[in-house]
Amino acid sequence: MALHGVRVVELAGLAPAPLCGMVLADFGAQVVRVDRSPRTAMGTDVQGRGKRSLALDLKRPPGAAALRRLCLQTDVLIEPFRHGVMEKLGLGPEILLKENPKLIYARLTGFGQSGKYAKSAGHDINYLALSGVLSKLGRKNENPYAPVNLLADFAGGGVMCAMGIVMALFERTRSGKGQVIDAAMVEGAAYLSSFLWKSQNLGLWNRPRGENLLDSGAPFYETYETSDGKFMAVGAIEPQFYQQLIEGLGLESHKLPNQLSFSDWPEMKQMFADIFSKKTQAEWCRLFNGTNACVTPVLSVDEAALHPHNKERCSFIKNDQEEISPRPSPHLSRTPASPSSRRDPFIGEHTEEILLEYGFTKEEIVKLHSEKVIEFNKPKANL
Numbered sequence: 238m239a240l241h242g243v244r245v246v247e248l249a250g251l252a253p254a255p256l257c258g259m260v261l262a263d264f265g266a267q268v269v270r271v272d273r274s275p276r277t278a279m280g281t282d283v284q285g286r287g288k289r290s291l292a293l294d295l296k297r298p299p300g301a302a303a304l305r306r307l308c309l310q311t312d313v314l315i316e317p318f319r320h321g322v323m324e325k326l327g328l329g330p331e332i333l334l335k336e337n338p339k340l341i342y343a344r345l346t347g348f349g350q351s352g353k354y355a356k357s358a359g360h361d362i363n364y365l366a367l368s369g370v371l372s373k374l375g376r377k378n379e380n381p382y383a384p385v386n387l388l389a390d391f392a393g394g395g396v397m398c399a400m401g402i403v404m405a406l407f408e409r410t411r412s413g414k415g416q417v418i419d420a421a422m423v424e425g426a427a428y429l430s431s432f433l434w435k436s437q438n439l440g441l442w443n444r445p446r447g448e449n450l451l452d453s454g455a456p457f458y459e460t461y462e463t464s465d466g467k468f469m470a471v472g473a474i475e476p477q478f479y480q481q482l483i484e485g486l487g488l489e490s491h492k493l494p495n496q497l498s499f500s501d502w503p504e505m506k507q508m509f510a511d512i513f514s515k516k517t518q519a520e521w522c523r524l525f526n527g528t529n530a531c532v533t534p535v536l537s538v539d540e541a542a543l544h545p546h547n548k549e550r551c552s553f554i555k556n557d558q559e560e561i562s563p564r565p566s567p568h569l570s571r572t573p574a575s576p577s578s579r580r581d582p583f584i585g586e587h588t589e590e591i592l593l594e595y596g597f598t599k600e601e602i603v604k605l606h607s608e609k610v611i612e613f614n615k616p617k618a619n620l
C-alpha cells in the first residue's frame with residue numbers, strides 16, 4: 238500500500254481528525270489513536286478503521302513524557318485541539334520537532350493557530366460560515382444551509398489535512414526534515430471552494446442565493462420528486478445534454494423559453510416538477526438510463542451500495558460485522574488501499590502492545606498502569 242511503513246499517532250478528536258487518520262490507515266499507514274481513559278471518555282469515533290487504540294492520560298507528566306517518546310519514532314502526529322492545548326501539555330511543535338526533526342506535526346483545527354478566533358470553540362457550521370462558503374448555500378428565500386458537516390469538517394478539514402501530510406511526507410524524502418501543518422478548516426473549506434471566487438467574473442453568482450445556475454436556481458440543475466416519494470437529480474447543463482433532458486421529459490424545445498432565460502426558471506421548474514411527479518423513480522431511471530441527459534436517481538445510503546454501477550465497481554465494502562461503508566478512494570492501480578475489515582478498536586484495546594512495540598519495557602508499562610497513566614481494555618472473549 239502507498240503509505241506502508243508510515244507511523245502515525247492521532248490524538249483522539251471529533252469528526253475531522255478521525256477521518257484524516259482513517260484515510261492514512263486505509264492507504265497503509267500504521268495509525269495509533271491516543272485516547273483518554275475509557276472511564277472518562279466515551280467511544281465516539283466511528284472512523285477508527287484500521288487504527289489501534291492507546292489509552293494515555295496526557296495531563297499527567299509521565300503520560301505527556303510517554304507521548305514524547307512515541308513521537309521520537311513517529312512520522313506523523315495529528316492533533317485536533319484548540320490552539321494552545323498542546324503547548325500547555327508541554328507537547329508543542331517546538332519541543333517535539335526538536336526531539337525528532339523528521340516529525341510531521343499536523344494541527345487540525347477550525348480557526349488555525351493564529352488570529353482572533355484561534356482559541357475559540359467552534360464546529361463545522363462556524364468554520365463554513367467564516368470561510369464565506371456558507372453564504373452561497375441554500376435555497377431561494379431561505380437561510381443559508383450547511384450540508385451536514387461534510388464541507389468544513391471532512392473536506393476542508395480531514396481530507397485537506399491528509400493531503401498536507403502526504404505532501405509533507407513527500408517533501409521529507411528530499412529534505413529529510415519534518416514540518417508543522419496548520420490545517421484550519423475555515424481556510425480548507427474556502428480553498429476547496431476556490432471555484433466560487435474564481436468564477437465571479439463568469440456571471441455565475443450575480444443573483445441572490447438559490448437563484449443561480451448551480452445553487453438550485455436553474456430548472457436543469459435540481460432535484461425533483463417522483464410519484465413514489467423518491468427523487469431524481471438533474472444536472473443537464475450543456476445544451477446538448479439539456480436537449481436530451483427535454484426530450485426525455487416529453488417536451489419540445491421550440492415551445493420552451495431559452496435554457497438560460499433566468500426569469501423563466503421558476504416557471505420551468507414547476508413544469509419539470511409536475512412532469513417528474515407523474516412517474517416512479519424506477520420508471521424515470523429506465524427512461525433516462527443510457528442517455529446523456531445527466532439524470533440519475535437520488536439514492537439512499539442503503540440503496541447506493543446495491544446500485545448496479547456501484548456494485549460493478551465494488552464501491553462499497555463490508556467489514557467483519559457486516560457493516561457497509563464506502564471503499565477508500567481514489568483507486569491506485571498498483572498500490573490500492575486495503576482497508577481493514579476488523580471492527581473499530583475499543584479505547585485502550587492495544588495499550589500494551591503499542592507501548593512494547595515503541596520500546597517500553599514491561600516494567601515501565603506496569604508502572605504507568607499502576608499510576609493510572611495508561612489503561613488496558615481487552616475485549617472480553619465471546620463464550
Ligand SMILES: C[C@H](CCC[C@@H](C)[C@H]1CC[C@H]2[C@@H]3[C@H](O)C[C@@H]4C[C@H](O)CC[C@]4(C)[C@H]3C[C@H](O)[C@]12C)C(=O)SCCNC(=O)CCNC(=O)[C@H](O)C(C)(C)COP(=O)(O)OP(=O)(O)OC[C@H]1O[C@@H](n2cnc3c(N)ncnc32)[C@H](O)[C@@H]1OP(=O)(O)O
Pocket residue numbers: 248250251252253271272273274279280281282293294295296317318319322325326345346347348357358359360361362386390
Ligand atoms: C459538527 C462536528 C461535531 C460532530 C461530532 C458528533 C459526530 C459527535 C458529538 C457527540 C457524539 C455523540 C455523543 O458522544 C453521545 C453518543 C456516544 C456513543 O459512544 C456514540 C453515539 C453518540 C450519540 C455520539 C455520536 C457522535 O459521535 C456525536 C454526535 C464538528 O464540527 S467536529 C469539529 C470540531 N472542531 C475541531 O475539531 C477544531 C479543533 N478543536 C477544537 O476547537 C476543540 O477541540 C473543540 C472541538 C471545540 C472541543 O473543545 P474542548 O474544550 O472540548 O477541547 P480542547 O479545547 O481542544 O481541549 C482538549 C482538552 O482535552 C484534554 N485531552 C485531550 N486528550 C487527552 C488525553 N489523552 N488525556 C488527558 N487529557 C486530554 C486536553 O488536555 C484539553 O484539556 P484542557 O481543556 O484542560 O486544556
